[in-house]
Amino acid sequence: xxxxxxxxxxxxxxxxxxxxxxxxxxxxxxxxxxxxxxxxxxxxxxxxxxxxxxxxxxxxxxxxxxxxxxxxxxxxxxxxxxxxxxxxxxxxxxxxxxxxxxxxxxxxxxxxxxxxxxxxxxxxxxxxxxxxxxxxxxxxxxxxxxxxxxxxxxxxxxxxxxxxxxxxxxxxxxxxxxxxxxxxxxxxxxxxxxxxxxxxxxxxxxxxxxxxxxxxxxxxxxxxxxxxxxxxxxxxxxxxxxxxxxxxxxxxxxxxxxxx
Ligand SMILES: Cc1cc2nc3c(=O)[nH]c(=O)nc-3n(C[C@H](O)[C@H](O)[C@H](O)COP(=O)(O)O)c2cc1C
Numbered sequence: 001x002x003x004x005x006x007x008x009x010x011x012x013x014x015x016x017x018x019x020x021x022x023x024x025x026x027x028x029x030x031x032x033x034x035x036x037x038x039x040x041x042x043x044x045x046x047x048x049x050x051x052x053x054x055x056x057x058x059x060x061x062x063x064x065x066x067x068x069x070x071x072x073x074x075x076x077x078x079x080x081x082x083x084x085x086x087x088x089x090x091x092x093x094x095x096x097x098x099x100x101x102x103x104x105x106x107x108x109x110x111x112x113x114x115x116x117x118x119x120x121x122x123x124x125x126x127x128x129x130x131x132x133x134x135x136x137x138x139x140x141x142x143x144x145x146x147x148x149x150x151x152x153x154x155x156x157x158x159x160x161x162x163x164x165x166x167x168x169x170x171x172x173x174x175x176x177x178x179x180x181x182x183x184x185x186x187x188x189x190x191x192x193x194x195x196x197x198x199x200x201x202x203x204x205x206x207x208x209x210x211x212x213x214x215x216x217x218x219x220x221x222x223x224x225x226x227x228x229x230x231x232x233x234x235x236x237x238x239x240x241x242x243x244x245x246x247x248x249x250x251x252x253x254x255x256x257x258x259x260x
């Protein structure tokens with residue numbers, strides 16, 4: 001691969017922006033080549049996206065229950081590559097990423113990519129709250145620096161031509177089993193001013209305005225908590241016992257793990 005003769009496809013699904021920030025940081029560490037953003041967060045289209053020759057992909061998605069977030073897996077299935085090298089990464093909320101990285105590896109290979117390096121990065125947990133923070137504010141400046149350095153090292157690896165099939169990742173196959181969870185969702189409090197920002201940021205269009213009141217379709221909701229985090233007046237809440245559980249058990253800072 002010759003230097004700067006390609007476009008970097010920066011591909012992510014990222015309701016609360018950690019995966020997107022991480023993907024962009026990895027790409028920025030790769031130098032100055034052309035970039036194309038493929039943001040699946042609000043994109044419910046189903047047509048194929050062809051990734052051709054002369055392209056290099058950086059793919060980052062969130063971990064849900066130790067696996068690739070199902071809605072991310074579904075949206076990534078639109079990608080059709082042809083041996084395109086890919087740097088794959090997951091963003092998880094400081095608990096664990098379990099089998100998500102091997103799952104993403106398999107998804108990338110099935111789509112026709114050749115994964116050349118991988119990373120597990122930390123992002124603020126979707127269920128983090130001000131009074132019970134879990135990885136609050138991450139990825140922070142230190143994480144972004146690590147992601148950029150990783151991008152630079154990935155580029156060196158690619159340019160060296162030394163990209164065999166030797167990528168060893170943490171995680172198991174078969175992937176951990178995820179039991180279906182009951183249909184619960186965030187709700188709006190009486191302070192809601194009806195601005196509709198929650199509707200705009202919901203990746204599955206689970207929120208609608210009906211007869212002047214916000215309705216949330218719990219069957220569609222993936223509990224990403226984008227509506228909670230981006231409500232401008234804090235009038236969206238998600239009450240889950242997981243917040244306290246995570247705060248009590250998974251508050252000790254974890255660091256990114258890189259596989260290159
Ligand atoms: C339904 C759900 C399940 C999650 N499961 C895990 C998990 O198993 N391990 C973990 O550390 N974080 C978990 N998280 C937290 C997210 O992985 C984390 O907040 C991630 O950075 C979100 O990515 P985004 O900001 O790109 O949306 C979960 C979040 C949600 C919404």
